[in-house]
Amino acid sequence: MSTLHWAGLVVLAMIAGAVVPFQSAINVNLGRGLGHPLWATLASLLVSVIVLLPIIVAMRLPLPSLAFIGKAPLWMWAGGAFGVCFISLALVLLPKLGAAGFMALALAGQVVASLLLDHFGWFGLVERQVTLPKVLGVVLLMGGVVLIQFSDAAEKAMTATS
Template sequence: MKGIFFAFLGGAFITLQGVANARISQDIGTWQTATITQFTGFIVALVALLLVRKGNWKQFKQVKPLYLIAGSFGAIVIFSHITAIHLIGVTLTVSALLIAQLTSTFLIDHFGWFEVLKQKMKISQIIGIGLMIIGMIVIKF
């Protein structure tokens, strides 16, 4: 139940962040907005880290270098999200974002990328993504 709460919380804040960023970018530009967003996110995460003080920095060297670039994906996420909101609106952007996320996660699970346990895709999952795509088309027209 706690995991579902945090998933909903994260989903709501992704949408709020996207809308706020799209508005900010109209005044200062998309990459400037991405920079501000990444910087403020860094500050909030740093403060949280200092308050919580959990984790093991000694294991930092055990992390594969490829995984250390994950934070840089955030800049691409923010730029893409802002641009999509300007072009197709919030509803279609979030719909497409969810479809892309689910498709990506199914591929990651199916092929076992990033050292995750391989899982076979079920027909119900494929149908679910298909229905989401149909839903997005219905929303568009």
């Protein structure tokens, strides 16, 4: 893989991550307006369908295989449930933890789960062993989570004692 290609993938992955706190913050307000976080979750997923269908049509993608749909294992359909879980929890937790705190904790959970997925090759992924540098990376990430989440409380405690 060329350096330019790799750099492009890095930028796209960062964009994918950057849109998540915006989505969460916007959905928090939507949930307040609609009266409950689950209504915002439903609205978010419906907007996703409305945005995605014209793209699928414009790309002239062939219809999915009905044979595959009938024989696919149940776990292959869990992605939608995980999406509901993430969106709903973001709506509830983001106002309590703040955008940075929630995203840091969510990212930490994603990295730990990703290491397990890679290590065991679950769901057809290529096995990639957990190594000491990867574990150290998780420990450093967790340290960053602690700094992000508790820096406000530490600052308030320091100003209260002065």
